[in-house]
Amino acid sequence: MSVLPLVLxxxxxxxxDLEALAAEVHREYFKGQRMLPIRxxxxxxxxxxxxxxxxxxxHRSSEIRIHPSLNAPCVPRYFIQSIIHxxxxxxxxxxxxxxxxxxxxxxxxxxRESKLWLKRNLPLLLGRKPKPLFRPSREAAAPSQMALx
Numbered sequence: 001m002s003v004l005p006l007v008l009x010x011x012x013x014x015x016x017d018l019e020a021l022a023a024e025v026h027r028e029y030f031k032g033q034r035m036l037p038i039r040x041x042x043x044x045x046x047x048x049x050x051x052x053x054x055x056x057x058x059h060r061s062s063e064i065r066i067h068p069s070l071n072a073p074c075v076p077r078y079f080i081q082s083i084i085h086x087x088x089x090x091x092x093x094x095x096x097x098x099x100x101x102x103x104x105x106x107x108x109x110x111x112r113e114s115k116l117w118l119k120r121n122l123p124l125l126l127g128r129k130p131k132p133l134f135r136p137s138r139e140a141a142a143p144s145q146m147a148l149x
Contacts, residue, residue: 016071016080022064025084029108036091038084041065052125055083057090064088069125082114 022038041056054067064087070080085108093101105111 014071015073016077018066018071018080021077021081022084025081025088029085030088030092033088033092036062036064036088038064038066040068040071043068050126052122054125055087057087059091059095062091064091076113076117078110079114079117082108082110 018038018040023035026033026035041053052067052069054070056065057063058065064084066080066083070083086105089101089104093104108114
């Protein structure tokens with residue numbers, strides 16, 4: 001599974017079928033629960049932000065909303081589904097991020113990959129410059145004194 005950094009990738013309003021992604025999550029993890037309505041949230045244009053809400057669950061309407069900037073070809077489907085899974089957990093377990101909630105959250109098949117993808121790409125989602133994935137050490141930058149062959 002590729003965990004590539006998000007490069008400047010324009011949003012595409014028709015790239016992901018959100019209901020299909022949610023149906024897969026529901027089928028695999030929440031079969032006994034009813035399907036929840038899901039939609040893309042509203043785009044709020046800001047060049048730089050301090051935080052971003054990737055998804056939300058409205059307990060009054062039982063609706064899940066996903067941030068529209070994730071509807072882009074460079075955002076992996078497993079990441080969007082991790083947000084859907086997280087919001088379904090709020091429907092089932094309530095609003096608190098307690099030990100039980102986190103234990104259920106870790107059951108998502110691509111939990112680790114999703115956390116890593118977010119860590120690597122959050123600066124771009126916030127409108128900042130990405131951090132380099134590899135920063136050579138001083139030793140690696142200096143010419144080697146030892147020959148292998």
